Amino acid sequence: MREFTFGQYYPANSVVHKMDARAKLIITIAFIVAIFVVEGFFSFIYVAGFLVFAILLAKLPIRAVVKTIKPILILVLFTAVLNLFFYQKGEIIWEFGFIKIRDEAVRFCLYMAIRLILLVMGSSLMTLTTQPVELTDAIESLLTPLKWVRFPVHELALIMSIALRYIPILMDEADRIIRAQKARGADFESGNIFARAKAMIPILIPLLVSSFRRANELADAMDARCYSGGANRTKFKQFHIGLNDVMGVMSVVSLIMLIITTNAVLF
Amino acid sequence: MSIKIENLSFIYNPKGAFKKEALKNITLTINKGEFFGIIGHTGSGKSTLIQHFNALIMPQSGTLEVAGIKVVEGSKELKSLRAKCGMVFQYPEYQLFGETVEEDIAFGLINFIGKKTEKNPSGLTDQEIKERVKEAMELVGLSYNEFAMRSPFQLSGGQKRRVAIAGIIVTKPEILILDEPSSGLDPKGKQEILQLIRNLKETTSDTIIMISHDMDEIAENCSRVAVIAKGEIVMCMSPEELFTHEEALVGLSLDIPIVAKVRNALALKGIDVPYNRDYKVFAKTVAEKIAGGAK
Ligand SMILES: Nc1ncnc2c1ncn2[C@@H]1O[C@H](COP(=O)(O)OP(=O)(O)OP(=O)(O)O)[C@@H](O)[C@H]1O
Numbered sequence A: 001m002r003e004f005t006f007g008q009y010y011p012a013n014s015v016v017h018k019m020d021a022r023a024k025l026i027i028t029i030a031f032i033v034a035i036f037v038v039e040g041f042f043s044f045i046y047v048a049g050f051l052v053f054a055i056l057l058a059k060l061p062i063r064a065v066v067k068t069i070k071p072i073l074i075l076v077l078f079t080a081v082l083n084l085f086f087y088q089k090g091e092i093i094w095e096f097g098f099i100k101i102r103d104e105a106v107r108f109c110l111y112m113a114i115r116l117i118l119l120v121m122g123s124s125l126m127t128l129t130t131q132p133v134e135l136t137d138a139i140e141s142l143l144t145p146l147k148w149v150r151f152p153v154h155e156l157a158l159i160m161s162i163a164l165r166y167i168p169i170l171m172d173e174a175d176r177i178i179r180a181q182k183a184r185g186a187d188f189e190s191g192n193i194f195a196r197a198k199a200m201i202p203i204l205i206p207l208l209v210s211s212f213r214r215a216n217e218l219a220d221a222m223d224a225r226c227y228s229g230g231a232n233r234t235k236f237k238q239f240h241i242g243l244n245d246v247m248g249v250m251s252v253v254s255l256i257m258l259i260i261t262t263n264a265v266l267f
Numbered sequence B: 001m002s003i004k005i006e007n008l009s010f011i012y013n014p015k016g017a018f019k020k021e022a023l024k025n026i027t028l029t030i031n032k033g034e035f036f037g038i039i040g041h042t043g044s045g046k047s048t049l050i051q052h053f054n055a056l057i058m059p060q061s062g063t064l065e066v067a068g069i070k071v072v073e074g075s076k077e078l079k080s081l082r083a084k085c086g087m088v089f090q091y092p093e094y095q096l097f098g099e100t101v102e103e104d105i106a107f108g109l110i111n112f113i114g115k116k117t118e119k120n121p122s123g124l125t126d127q128e129i130k131e132r133v134k135e136a137m138e139l140v141g142l143s144y145n146e147f148a149m150r151s152p153f154q155l156s157g158g159q160k161r162r163v164a165i166a167g168i169i170v171t172k173p174e175i176l177i178l179d180e181p182s183s184g185l186d187p188k189g190k191q192e193i194l195q196l197i198r199n200l201k202e203t204t205s206d207t208i209i210m211i212s213h214d215m216d217e218i219a220e221n222c223s224r225v226a227v228i229a230k231g232e233i234v235m236c237m238s239p240e241e242l243f244t245h246e247e248a249l250v251g252l253s254l255d256i257p258i259v260a261k262v263r264n265a266l267a268l269k270g271i272d273v274p275y276n277r278d279y280k281v282f283a284k285t286v287a288e289k290i291a292g293g294a295k
């Protein structure tokens, strides 16, 4: 169960782990922009190179990063195949009955698949190297300007961090309840789809009940400690912009520039 | 022999970054008719071990045989194993889901034996299910008339726990495993739950395996105890003998009953009397010994 949480924090002692979470967030967003700026096939090599370099720098096993694309693989294949048949531009290069495949469609599908995979791997690299709390702190910090228009930035960040914090707890709880019901002979694997949906009830109800219980306990605990929102709160971990952060942001900016120049030269 | 474990080891997430060796080379035999205790510091692997017994966790290495059934991946007998070997989890009240207490208790019964239909002639009729639920409720000390139709979510903590236990023993398992059955209850609630477990040993489940943090509970009930530390069984003997190893237990952050401490202190002073779980009997033997020695 615990292995399932994809892109979950992977502890290691590396420069990437130690970077300012805000810098990592900006780099990730810029990286995603870079993926979509690419026009020629050739530029993907830069992007992939950048990603591999970052993974090595983060001292992560390649396997841990590659594993994060597993959940979306089906989606990628499905959309790629659909597009292959229905994309209507370009020369027909292969024809069989009513199936026509065009050169533009092949190009389009490949681009999309590569983009999606790079996108997921890039953003997983961020969550693999950043603790959820740091991440929400970073979002809060970057959204601070919105406080001027009375947007509840702190509350939003709090909701996000609580939600993120509770995902593994709820998964453990679900795991526990599943085992407890299995001990009472519950069977989740056999029967038709309706029987299986019905078999979920003994899991979902206790899970729901315990989520409410936890929410209540958390609210009480926050009350007991006089929690009163964002104003004047200090942070346990302060952000510090360091040389590595500046270099990271600069390198992703250079990546985008490189791609734009390549685009201009080639087209 | 009820449970036979040989060289059992278990590692959580063997390949990931969160690899955790939870059991190391466990060899243990639990006999039919025993009231067997398992004690150990938090995180020592107690829960991991007992979840092997009804195939909720499959052995990674080593062999395990429970009630004559070999626990191996893909075995067809696992469901009947779970019926024979009931398991009460830690805080079992968090697994309740039924609309009524009766529905919740009947869940295991219907899963294991099934309702009587044309395809399942050996199943139970509605009347039989009701009888079995009633019997189980009475065994855990809940009146059928008063509680059967109530929602389990409206009961007190101790009552919920009784409902959860009834939901396990309703199938009359030969072996009953309980993971810290008294944790989180007040002293009176603890006593009541333990009395209930002793009664179950006489009525439905001949072999009882109980995890506990409380040496007094172990001393009072168990015929044999295994001490687990860091995934290994370090001692396995009767409570009386165990309590003579006071220093070793303290080293494992375990405490022994106060009477046992007094016994050990007296033994050092040359008054060597056997430990007795009943402190009055113990005091009497000590007094006799002293009086006899003075003569
Ligand atoms: N699902 C899991 N994934 C990874 N590690 C686990 C998992 N469950 C337990 N562990 C680890 O395995 C070790 C043994 O856990 P176990 O639950 O068996 O301990 P325990 O003796 O029952 O403790 P307690 O007295 O607190 O209930 C612990 O260190 C625990 O952190």
Ligand SMILES: [Mg+2]
Binding pocket: B046, B047, B048, B090, B179
């Ligand atoms: Mg436990």
